[in-house]
Amino acid sequence: MHSWNNTIHFCQWYGVTCGRRHQRVTLLNLRSLKLVGSISPFIGNLSFLRLLNLESxxxxxxxxxxxxxxxxLHTLLLGNNSLSGVIPSNLSSCSRLESIVFGxxxxxxxxxxxxxxxxxxxxxxxxxxxxxxxxxxxLGNISSLVYISVVKNRLSGVIPEALGKLTNLEVLAVSENGxxxxxxxxxxxxxxIRVLHLIKNQIQGSLPSNLxxxxxxxxxxxxxDNQFFGPFPISISNASNLQNLSVGINRLSGSMxxxxxxxxLSQFxxxxxHLGSRTATDLNFLCTLNNASRLKQIEIAENNFEGELPDCIGNLSRNLETLNIQGNRILGRIPDGIGNLIALEVLAASQNQLSGSIPLAIGRLQKLKIFYxxxxxLSGAIPSSFGNLTMLIELALRYNNLHxxxxxxxxxxxxLVALILSHNNLSGSIPPEVIGLSSLSIVLDLSSNYLxxxxxxEVGNLKNLGELFVSQxxxxGVLPNNFASNVRLERLFLDGNLFQGPIPSSLSSLKGLSALDISRNTLSGEIPDFLVSYELLQYLNLSFNDxxxxxPIEGVFKNASAALVEGNSKLCGGIPELHLPKCNLKASNRRSSNSLKLKIAIVFVILGVTLVFSFLLILRFRSEKQKPTATTCAENSPLNLSYQILLxxxxxxxxxNLVGSGSFGSVYKGILEESGVVIAVKVLNLLCRGASRSFMAECxxxxxxxxxxxxxxxxxVSGIDYQGNDFKALIYEFMQNGSLEDWLHPSVGINEATKSLNFFQRLNVAVDVGCALEYLHHHCETPIVHCDLKPSNILLDDEMVSHVNDFGLAKFITSNMQNNTSSLSSSLGLRGTIGYAPPEYGVGSVVTTYGDVYSYGILLLEMFTGKKPTDGMFKDDFNLHNFVKTALPNQVAEITDPILLQESFQGEIMINNTHIQSSQGDNRLPQYLNSIFEIGIACSVDSPVExxxxxxxxxxLCFIKDKLLPTRPLRSTAAGTR
Structure with a gap:
């Protein structure tokens, strides 16, 4: 834009084109120049303008x-900006307009x-x-219309009959609306018509047979993703120009x-x-796709196809990248010709009735990344040719007859990041090359075999692994004492084997464990003290050992349903609910004496470290006394940031860079220049009353x-900006997947797919947030009440793990405050957000952990109904709590988020953007939804003590989660389920 100055005639300015005769501006093309601000109303003075392009x-x-x-004006292009407000109705005065882009x-x-x-x-x-x-x-009056796109809005109603008059129309795209x-x-x-896009609406009816x-x-x-029903249009084969055919998630039926x-055709x-006629020739239509040399994707999952995979599958396009046949009733062997599909990246065949051995030809698929x-x-041995698949990311062969x-x-x-071979007849020893594969990061499941x-x-090489199962x-032999490197393990299941000896001390490094099962072995010795210090441990099974x-009576051992110790006849003590005999006093005193010595040693070490640290801190404070203030509330923070760096x-x-704003400030995405680290910067608006107090409270x-x-x-960071004003900011890890609010109630923008969470993802969020609150309420030295729990304060990282955010209203509480729920605090005011704040805060009651429980209950109901507590339907005494309560237990389907009702629980399916499914065969969604709603109701009752x-x-919630998938991870991964 340097040319835009008074020394150059405006007709020579960058992006400006003038007419030859009158030197009046006719074209203004300023696309992709990083321009900001509002569009000036003086644009209306360019009366000769024919093209206005301010896109991107x-x-x-x-x-x-x-x-x-x-x-x-002929062309008006304003797409890819942040324009708000309404579409000007007086555009109709621009009678010569031919093209409008506001996307x-x-x-x-x-x-x-x-x-x-x-x-x-x-x-x-x-x-x-x-x-x-x-x-x-x-719109039906515009006979010249060729292109209509209103994708990803919130439109409702029906497609007008009048559009049928647009005989020149080539593109009609109304996907992702209502x-x-x-x-x-x-x-x-x-x-x-060349393009007809109707994805993700609520359109009903059948497709014409002569389409x-x-x-x-x-x-x-x-x-x-609509509600089309009836037979698949047989005449589709006449559409010889068809490249993309996507009719999934409907109720179409009949034969192909x-x-x-x-x-x-490139995508099918x-x-x-409900396609398929349940005959042996159901899949012969695949042979008719052999002529489609451009075909990259075939997905026929979750239909009613029966019969065997025809040998002609090996003659499909050499460009085929995805073949998904999951969730049918397909019989017989996987044809050897599968090895001809050399471009194949995804082969998904789970939940069928395939038999015979896995063909050796699989080893020819050099680009294969996913094999489910x-x-x-399936029977026979796992082919050694799998070793040729160097690009393989996930391999899942569970529940077969492999030996x-x-x-x-x-x-x-x-x-390889996930290897699942459980529930087969595999034997022999575990190859060190496999259990030491350092790339494994999601799951290694070898359970329920004969190993x-x-x-x-080599198990110590699994430094990034999240879940390890070798159960049953x-x-x-003894457990190896080199688990110290497995610091990312969250679930470790070693139960149902013949392990002996003590629990290795190296397990003390696994601070992130949420579940540990070493039951039904012959392990011996005392229960190590370090198990008490596992703050995240929710399930510990030591049953049936020696x-x-x-x-212990602390940590996970405080909960009899979380720590299982039955079947160990030599154990004593514990909490009364375990019904164990009292311990011998001498032995107890000896253990206490050892424990006391250890505690004394720890105290002296801590005092020594504290003194050294204090001395160094005083030296640093003196040397930097004259420098601008830069405080930190993160211990040993490696970052040394300033206003200039953040700018x-x-x-x-x-x-x-703005990613959100709240009561006391705004959050920006930042990339540190030196390291390239992505951060989230919360800048406090210090003009807002309470912002400084919020800053200190959060620190x-x-x-x-x-x-x-x-x-x-x-x-x-606390200092001053370039104008001499006070500046305060909090720096967090950046959460790639935004807030839970964005996923539950998405506002879709350009180039952004519609967000939605499936049942298991929502259940994971519920467990994650519950664990965070349990930690704040029960495992901190002084209990902390968050006071503002809501979807916008829950952030999701790149692995869809939930993180509770925004402690600006948090409050430390004493046991006296917690127990005195009826007293008033005149200076409190309303803490939290309307709809999520508990009713007692509205009358000035003291803050307690019960308030967070109420907010959590409302959040849980919102997640599974899809309705905000501030929805317009909730008036007077009718609220989200009552809405759900009156529907239980027989009308669960009527209150459940419709997205969840589209899921089934009958096997496995790839879920790049859909869902995870259970390995069990019955549809139990209503049962578990009912249980979850009951928890939400119990959390959000009016009386705090109830x-x-x-x-x-x-x-x-963990019980529900484990009942669904007891031996494998629930969280959705980038590669989907297996």
Missing amino acids: NSFNQAIPQEIGRLRR GNLLTGEIPGAIGLLSNLIGFSFSGNNLRGGIPPS ISGIIPTSIFNLSN GITMPHIVHLSIA PSFEKLDK SIVRN ASLNS GNIPSSLGKCEN TGVLPV NRLS FEGMV KATNGFSLT EALKNIRHRNLVKILTA RMNMTDVVAK
């Missing part, structure tokens, strides 16, 4: 009404019906906004037609319908607490 900048505020004065903004209101007066309009895109209302029938009703027959008779004849030029037909003429997805074949009847040894060649798969020998010491085998001595990291605290709350489900503060304890809440 950061313009905000409303589109000026003065644009309606541009009578010569990727924050526009609200309705699509003006007056647009129907633009008789020269060829196309418009309003995608990726927050528009409401219906599609105006007046459109309902039946598509007018006239739409399917628009013979020039391929009436729309011969169709290239993209995408109608997935021939696809011989569709030689241009018909998942989750669980829940079948023989685990091939050591799997150790060559150096990109023998020792647990190899015949492993023996342990002796005193059972650069956030691009001058620009709006493009005080976060400086002494550590938990995997609490946001990690990196440092704090609310559930967070320890009990977590235990009940």
Whole structure:
């Protein structure tokens, strides 16, 4: 923009084009120049303007009404900005307009019906906004229309019959809205249609049988995730230009037609319908896809297909990258010809009735990344040729009849992050090359086989592994004492083997363990003290071993349902609920004496370290006494940040870096220049009353607490900015997946997929947040009450782990305050957010942990109903609590978020953007939803003392979680389920 100055004629300015005769501006093209601010209303003075292109900048505020004065305007491109407000209704005055692009903004209101007066309009895109209302029938008056896109808005109503008059229409894209009703027959008779996108609406009805004849030029037909029913259109084979066919998640039925003429097809997805006739020839239609040399994706999962996979599958396109046949009734062997599909990256065949051995030809698929074949009847040995698949990321073969040894060649798969071979008949020892594969980071599951020998010491190489299962085998010997490196382990299951000897001391390094099961072995010795210090441990099973001595009464051992010790006849003590005999006093005193000596030694060490640290701190304080203040509330923070560094990291605290704002400040995404580390910077608005107090409260709350489900503060900065004003900021780890609010109630923008959480992801969030609150309430030296628990204060990292955020209103409480729930505090005011704050805070009651429990209960109900507590339907005494309570137990389906009702629990499915499924065969969604709703109701009752304890809440939710998937991780991963 340097050319925009008075020394150069404006017709020579960058992006400006003038007419030859009158030297008046005719074209203004300022695309992708990082421009900010509002669009000036003086734009309306450019009366000769024919093209206005301001796309891909950061313009905000409303589109000026003065644009309606541009009578010569042909093209108006304002996409990919942050424009808000409504679409100006006087655009209809721009009678020569041919193209309008407003996509990727924050526009609200309705699509003006007056647009129907633009008789020269060829196309418009309003995608990726927050528009409401219906599609105006007046659009049917614009006979010149070729292109209509309103994808990713909040439109409702039906597709107007009048659109059937647009005989020139080639593109109709209304995906990801709330459109309902039946598509007018006239739409399917628009013979020039090339793109028909209706994904993720509530459209009903059936597809016409002659669709391929009436729309011969169709290239993209995408109608997935609606409510279409009836037979699959047989005439689709006449649409010889078809490239993308996506009709998944509907209720289409019947047999499949021939696809011989569709030689241009590249994507074929018909998942989750009722297709297939249950005959031996169901899958012969796959042979008719052999002509489609461009085909990259075939997904026919979760239908009713039966019969065997035809040998012709080996003749499919050599460009095929995804073959997903999960969740059918497919029989027989996997054809050897599968090895011909050399570009294949995903082969998903779980939950069928496949038998025979896995073909050796699998080893030819050099690009294969995902292979799921669980829940079948596969037999024979695991081919050693798997070692050729160096790009393999996930391998899941559980619940089959495989036998023989685990091939050591799997150790060559150096990109493998998940290996699941459980519930087979595998024997022999565990290859050190496999259990030492350092790339494994999600899960290694070898449980329920016949493996023998020792647990190899190479298990110590699994430095990034989250879950290790070797349960129910015949492993023996002592447990290796090199678990110290497995610091990321969250679940370790060694139960049902023949291990002996003591619990190795190296397990003391596994501070992140949430579940440890070493039951049903012959382990001996005393229960080590370090098990008491596991703050995150929620499940500990030591049952049926030969342990002796005193059972601790602290940590996980305080909960009889979380710590299981039955079947150890030499144990004594513990909490009364364990019903163990009292310990011999001498032995107890000896143990206490040793414990006392250890504590004294620890105290002296801490005092020594404290003195040294204090001395160094005094020296540093003296040397930096004259420097600008920079305080930190993160212990031993490696960051030394300043206002200047933060200014650069956030691009001058620009709006493009703004990720959210709250009562006391704004949060920006920042990238540190030297290290490239991504951070979140919360800048306090010190002009706002209470901001400084919030800053100090958050520092005080976060400086002494550590938990995997609490946001990690990196440092704090306190100083002055370039104008001499006070500046305070808190620096956190950046959470890639934003807030829970974004996922429960998404506001979709340009180039952003619609966010949604499946049942298991929501359950994981519920457990994560519950664990965080349990820690704050029961495991901190002084209990902490968050006081503002709500979806926007729960952040999700790149692995969808939840972190409770924003401790600006947090309060430390004493036991006296906790027990005195009826007293008043005149200076308190209302803590929290309307809808989530408990009713007692509204009348000035003292803050207690019961208040957080109430907020959690409301949050839990919101997560599984999809309704905010401030929804317009809740008035007077009718609230979210009562809404759910009156529906239990027989009307659960009526109150549940519709997204969850689309899930089934009958096996395994890839879930890049869908869901996780259980290995058990019955549909139990209503049962578990009912249990979850009951927990939410029990947490959100009006009386504080009647609310559930967070320890009990977590235990009940973990019980539900373990019942669904007792031996494998629940969290969704980038690669999906297995």
